[in-house]
Amino acid sequence: MPELPEVELARAELARWLEGARIVGASSDDRIVLRCSPRTFASRLTGRRVRAVDRKGKWLRVMLDDGTRLFSHLGMTGDWIAQRDPVRFERATLEIARGRRRTNLRYADARRLGRLVVSSEDIAAWSALGPDPLAEGIDVDRLSEKLARRKKRSIKEALMDQSVLAGVGNIQATEALWHARIDPRSRACALSRADLRAVARGIRWTIARTLADLRKGSERWQDSDVNPFVVYGRKGEPCPRCKTPLSRVMLGGRTTTFCAGCQRRAGA
DNA sequence: ATTATTGTTGGTAG
């Protein structure tokens, strides 16, 4: 379910339910998603008050009043749902109380590629994340410095590297590079300063666009049959800009759609 | 039966 925009939506939803509320129960017995002992999960969370729900890239961090942190990554199919009754593919549950009001927050994850970790400190996966494009913006100088060391990687693979920019995944990278008119197969180190400024604009554009879609639709696009993206998943359809049929290649094992007509190979 | 999928990571090689 998640790249940066979806996770940001999940953060806002969680914050609305959790901030200032008290966790009065926590349980999970999923030995794949849960990366700490079920006992730790229950005992460290129960009774605590929630200070804040933060997001960095695709990671969520719930900060509690005693410094304990709950980290949540949604993997490919994870989602938090505020609902009294159990949901399909439920892997963990938080019972929360705010005054007299009680709610259950349920973590659902069909493929179980997501993870939940309770820790008293920030975990390595969180600390290793690069800047978040939505929260911190994109510093082209810093980006250029990092990409200069990627001699072999394509720009698309580099953008999906979470230590380069946190939160950009297959869809957002595909859309951003189309907007920037850069061929996704270009070597990351071959992009000029102007190219990188265009990529930064492309990322801001696609994130803002996806976020706006999610906020107004509230229905996740996977659940409807409408593809809201400009090029992702549209191989063979005419490019919205130049009408050339869109091509598809594999980069780093991920499907990549692009326009051979108007996305130029950098450095070539 | 086959192929695809919004993601990460651990092992290996260089």
Place this chain on the structure above:
DNA sequence: TCTACCAACAATAA
């Protein structure tokens, strides 16, 4: 120590 590559993880849908 850093970069690069790929299989593995796991479950569903078309």
